[in-house]
Amino acid sequence: MGASKTEHFTDKQNEIASLVKALAHPARIAIMEYLLKVDTCICGDIVNELPLAQPTVSQHLKELKTAGIIKGTIEGNAICYCLDEKVLAKLQTYFGNITSKLEKRKNNCC
Amino acid sequence: MGASKTEHFTDKQNEIASLVKALAHPARIAIMEYLLKVDTCICGDIVNELPLAQPTVSQHLKELKTAGIIKGTIEGNAICYCLDEKVLAKLQTYFGNITSKLEKRKNNCC
């Protein structure tokens, strides 16, 4: 086994799980935070920012890109990366709905 | 390898990554949504709600519990599960900060 049984869940559940999975590693959280910090697209120095070898960083970037969290456009012989606002807004909305539903209910039985 | 190099990242980055990782599977998203839907602690029928075998569900519940997303209290010979509002609020705040920072910057160069 080892493969998730995605076919049994709703599209929305699979979508959220896949977005969240793309961020389920400290290196990818760090990449997102770095792209946020520099406050612009960054062309180049992502590898130098992380305590990981270049192929490893490249792999993490690929996962973020595949999930849609970041976008990368070729800029000369470097690549310009930035965050996709829409996709991150999706996550914010999702967790916002969850906590607002939880706040409304005040029967905290546990 | 296969093991994440968590020691190279900040505590906060590791914490968020670990929370997010606990939700990085459609079954665990489904469990969270079910606990939200029933609008109370639920004692029992989580296994019946999911298209997975009982040991598999038990394992997913354990991961959610270890990460702190859910709490489980023994209730007779059943177990009463519910969401931990505080932990989910942490995620909401995190993604809220990210999107609000992204919205402020209007230099969308990509």
Next chain:
DNA sequence: TTTTAATATTGCAATATTACGATAAACAAA
């Protein structure tokens, strides 16, 4: 053209995850 710099891909080893049958443990009910 040759060199240099930036990024991607390949291949592989170590480890983690997912899933479930079998079984155990805990406890209520008969």
Next chain:
DNA sequence: TTTGTTTATCGTAATATTGCAATATTAAAA
């Protein structure tokens, strides 16, 4: 006590993830 119900754990197979050295690719610069 025996039985049934609920949940956890063990063991194991299949698959995925993580990390990096080696190498390839791409394009600017010399």
